[in-house]
Amino acid sequence: MGEPLNVGIIGVGAISAQYLANLPRLPQLRLVAVADLDLARAEAVAAEHPGVRACSVDELLADPTVDTVLNLTIPAAHASIALRAIAAGKDVYGEKPLAATTAEARQVLDAAAAAGVRVGCAPDTVLGTGIQTARRAIDDGLIGTPFAATATMVTPGHERWHPNPDFYYAAGGGPLLDMGPYYVTALVTLLGPVTRVAGAASRLRSTRTIGSGARKGESVPVSIDTHVAGILTHESRAISTLLMSFDAVATTAAPIEVHGDAGSLAVPDPNGFQGTVRHFALGSDDWTDLPVSAGYRDSGRGFGLADLADTPPDAEPRAGGRLAFHVLDVLESVLRSAASGQAERVGSTAERPAAVPLS
Template sequence: MEKVKIGIIGCGMISEIYIKNTKEVFQNLDVIAVADINLDSAKARAEQFGIQKAYSPEELLADNEIEMVINLTIPTAHAPICLQALEAGKHVFVEKPLAVTREDGKKILELAKSRGLYVGSAPDTFLGGGLQTCRKLIDDGWIGEPIAASAFMMGSGPESFHPNPDFFYVEGGGPMFDMGPYYLTALINLIGPIKRVTGSARATYPERTIKSGPRAGEKVPVEIPTHISGVFEFENGAIGSITTSFDVWGSQLPRIEIYGTTGTLIVPDPNTFGGPIYVKRQGEAQWTEIPLTHSFRENSRGIGAADMANAIRTGRANRASGALAFHVLDVMHAFIDAAEKGQHIEISSGCSRPEALPMNQPTDFLA
């Protein structure tokens, strides 16, 4: 199968693992160019990985050899870059979230549809060995019918480790938009789409102090909620709850638990690709750790792009799809809307559960 020629826009921290995996894991992706608004950053990444072309974003989009753009820019640039890439006739895979606003998310999907192009979006951790094993356990009936789920992402904020955390505290940031996509995408993959939500939200601290790098000690203003709790209903009738927070100094809560009619499933951190996974079934006294049944157990960021490249070549639907990403975006906004309005919000978007990966999926995605 012919490789898909890729251009990556955004050469920040996350770009390193994406490019590394195209070289070592996903042999159906051929990164032929990288770009950044800081050309020196693009040149450094190109030199690091032996990539021939280091561009400005405009130059990369004008390169007719590039079939697909991987958009690794900051959230506020996701929609503009995606739309420009689609206008240039290129398929797009973007880091999460799909866009900052619902309106921009819709524009991306509508333009892609009109041009006959693919859109994909992170997170793609749900395609990892851990969450795909959980999917198989649920689909095979290990815990019966899922009736409820709980999810917790509790932390003290990225300013403790990120040298430039400003974008985490403006629109499109915060714990829900930064980390919520991992949890909501995992839950939709495991149980199905969401039909109704409600929630409460607050911003505890008016500013944050950068703790590392050359800007250490600098204050960052907070413009978005930093502690969000929500309750939601899946289309199949299951009930979920989620809390995402940048205001918590310590927690021993689980990441995700799924409760079924005949058992409980403890799901691994959805920001990772491996385990551990535990099940306790009706009548059992102890938890049982379940061995992973699927590939991609290490840091496999880019698997969603590799799956999309395979879909482009074969004409099938991609798993980490634009529709899934838009549904997650819609749900995240609905939690904030519900908190502001004090009411339930009906979710108008929808998506299908992504097709599960087979147990014998080749790790290079060439098959």
């Protein structure tokens, strides 16, 4: 490894705290600048991190000492900031999704290819020991031939705790686009890319009531479906069943289950980096916990950017733009299918990312 990448963060909202906590642990990365539309907020962050300067977005993008832009803006701004960073000759790594739409995401990937810079994108949770231990078990043949999976995320709604939940219930929101990237990225990591989907969707209520903060008691209009189900057919011929809901109260299902002809796995929450993988072998009487066998130990947000820094320039990082594009394409395809009532072919593909050895 050579000199660390100089990183500039654009957008220092709530999610930035997790990145700021982890970047000092990653020798491949050196945080040098932070920017936000609210300069005072950027200045407050810089004051807590010696050697980091606060600046405007324009100043950060123009700064030749910044090698990589960590794009932590709101989803609607992901593409525009990424395109500006690419135009400035910088690598870019962003929070999920890669862009608000696949059309915008394609512009980002095409611009990066033309400029010779790299694109990475969250979620990097799949690089932790939880998903990677499950990946190792599948690759080692512990469950035989995998042929099915389920992915389940239910919550009665973010308005119960979020003081400004409006965007969850407007175009671009909803359970599939909000939480689906974690689950579908994990499914692609475990079982490979998706070729075909069928979807269905519904909504229970036309309004939601905010449960906390200054707007407690205020009603928020719901303009999108809040319960989405999908059937994903993988290139490997495995079939995954996806359930993402802002309507259901609770579930006893594992976040992800993978079934093979010789056993089954219960996989931990893909919105986290750790967790216990459980195995039920054909002919056994109960579940057993698998020892941690792969993935970055004690990892957190930012490890995907560090992985990009370690990846040769001519190779795709594990949390790369192509994977993020494919995941977004799958999610959009499920929603189109739900609207039309017809199954959809997924136009994109992505290589199954390389496994992460235990480290």
